[in-house]
Amino acid sequence: MSRPLLVFGATGQVARELRARGDVLALGRDQVDLTDLGAVRAAIETHAPRAVINAAAFTAVDKAEAEEALATEVNAVAPGVMAETAAARGIPILHISTDYVFAGGGRAPWGEEDLVGPLGAYGRSKLAGEEAVRAAGGRHVILRTAWVFSAHGANFVKTMLRLSETHGQLRVVADQVGCPTPAAGIADALLRMEVAMQAGHPGGTYHYGGQPAVSWADFARAIFASSGRDVAVEDIPTSEYPTPAQRPLNSRLDCAKIETDFGITPPDWREALKEVLKAL
Numbered sequence: 001m002s003r004p005l006l007v008f009g010a011t012g013q014v015a016r017e018l019r020a021r022g023d024v025l026a027l028g029r030d031q032v033d034l035t036d037l038g039a040v041r042a043a044i045e046t047h048a049p050r051a052v053i054n055a056a057a058f059t060a061v062d063k064a065e066a067e068e069a070l071a072t073e074v075n076a077v078a079p080g081v082m083a084e085t086a087a088a089r090g091i092p093i094l095h096i097s098t099d100y101v102f103a104g105g106g107r108a109p110w111g112e113e114d115l116v117g118p119l120g121a122y123g124r125s126k127l128a129g130e131e132a133v134r135a136a137g138g139r140h141v142i143l144r145t146a147w148v149f150s151a152h153g154a155n156f157v158k159t160m161l162r163l164s165e166t167h168g169q170l171r172v173v174a175d176q177v178g179c180p181t182p183a184a185g186i187a188d189a190l191l192r193m194e195v196a197m198q199a200g201h202p203g204g205t206y207h208y209g210g211q212p213a214v215s216w217a218d219f220a221r222a223i224f225a226s227s228g229r230d231v232a233v234e235d236i237p238t239s240e241y242p243t244p245a246q247r248p249l250n251s252r253l254d255c256a257k258i259e260t261d262f263g264i265t266p267p268d269w270r271e272a273l274k275e276v277l278k279a280l
Contacts, residue, residue, distance in 0.1 A: 005194065006049035008032065008040075008082065009056025013150040014096060017187035018053065025049065029056075034078040035070070044085040051194050052086050052093040054079050061100070061122045062244040068121035075125035080132030087138025092197040094190050099146035099178065099209070101127045104248020107177075109213070111254045112144075112205045120245040130205070141193050141203040143186070146251045147210070147219075149272075150183035151279035160220050161280070164229040174217035174235035178251030179209025182272035189264050196262055206261070209253035210269030222270060227277050 002023060009015045010028035019026050025047055032039045034056055044052060058064060058074040079095055086093040100123035101116045118124045130142050149155040163170055189208050197203055214222070217235045224231045238247065255266040 003048060003050040005051055005053060006044060006047050007053045007055055008034070009054070011153070012055050012057070013148050013153045013155065013183035014186045014190070015055040016152045017150065017183045018055065018190070021187060021191060034074045037078065037081045040078050040081045041085045044082065044089065048089070049091065050198065051091055052082055053190055053194070054082055054093065054095045057096070058122070058125065061120070061247075064122040064125065065120060065244045068125065071121055071125040072128060075122075076128035076132050079129040080136060083133040083136030083138060083140060087136045090138075092139040092141070092194065092203060093133065094141040094143065094194060095129065095133045096186070097130050097142050097144045098123070098126045099144060099251040099253060100248060101130065101144065102248060104250045106250055107252070109252035109254035110207070110250075112207055112257055119248060122245060139197060139203050141197065142205040143190065143193070144205070144207050144253065145181050145186055145209055146253060147178045147180045148183050148186065149180055149276060151276050152183070156180075156216070156219065157223055157273065157276060158280070160223045161227060161229070164224060164227075164231045167231065169232040169234060170220065171234045171236045171240070172217040172220045173238050173241050174215045175237050176247055176249050176251065177213050177215050179211065179213055179253050179266075180219055180269040180273070181208065181210040182267055182269060182276065184275070185210070185267040185272060189258070189262075192264055193262055201261070204261075206258040207253040207255050208258055208264065209255055209266060210272065211255070211266045213252045214269075222273060226273055
């Protein structure tokens with residue numbers, strides 16, 4: 001019997017896509033509380049997987065401002081323990097990170113080697129998670145992505161569709177630009193990278209984001225156009241939509257490295273959006 005792929009974060013968007021793709025053992029919070037480090041360690045030791053994918057995270061960006069200690073436990077301390085346990089067993093770990101590790105200035109897409117500088121608690125906790133995974137010393141992939149959407153869970157696409165039921169006009173931020181990324185594409189990329197690592201690829205830090213880059217306002221327009229909803233979108237600056245956490249204005253990701261090293265092409269989010277809308 002083949003060893004399973006162990007996934008932390010069973011109910012998240014990416015984990016749900018991974019679960020739909022076969023030989024995956026996905027553990028949710030009811031099975032492993034990520035603040036219980038003994039349980040995290042035991043899950044890997046007990047199930048003896050061929051690899052670990054950490055798709056779990058404290059993703060409530062605004063809430064993290066008030067609960068940074070908890071965000072850090074989930075986003076940094078737990079992944080560090082996962083990576084240490086995986087390294088001790090000689091198995092690779094693939095860990096999902098975020099564009100929020102960058103400050104978000106300028107207009108150029110962020111490369112893997114660019115200087116990090118998170119603006120808030122969520123970004124700091126995710127950056128600490130990256131550092132903990134690297135420090136464990138085992139074979140690993142850190143996959144930074146952005147603006148994840150799917151037919152599952154909470155995301156921008158589903159929020160816009162819900163609001164369109166009761167609004168004929170919406171004001172949407174237009175000065176934050178990024179890469180809407182289908183969870184299905186992230187899942188496929190992780191599985192391809194895991195296969196390559198089993199064949200000897202050393203791993204590293206990579207970016208994977210949907211193309212072309214777009215503002216939230218233009219993403220909303222695309223959602224309404226593709227779903228046949230008659231909703232007018234008014235562009236507003238971030239300053240007119242204040243939130244507890246500061247968002248990066250530039251979340252563009254340079255995905256050339258993952259294409260060169262793994263042959264993984266960044267997805268066209270417009271095509272993926274059509275698939276998600278069909279599923280919904």
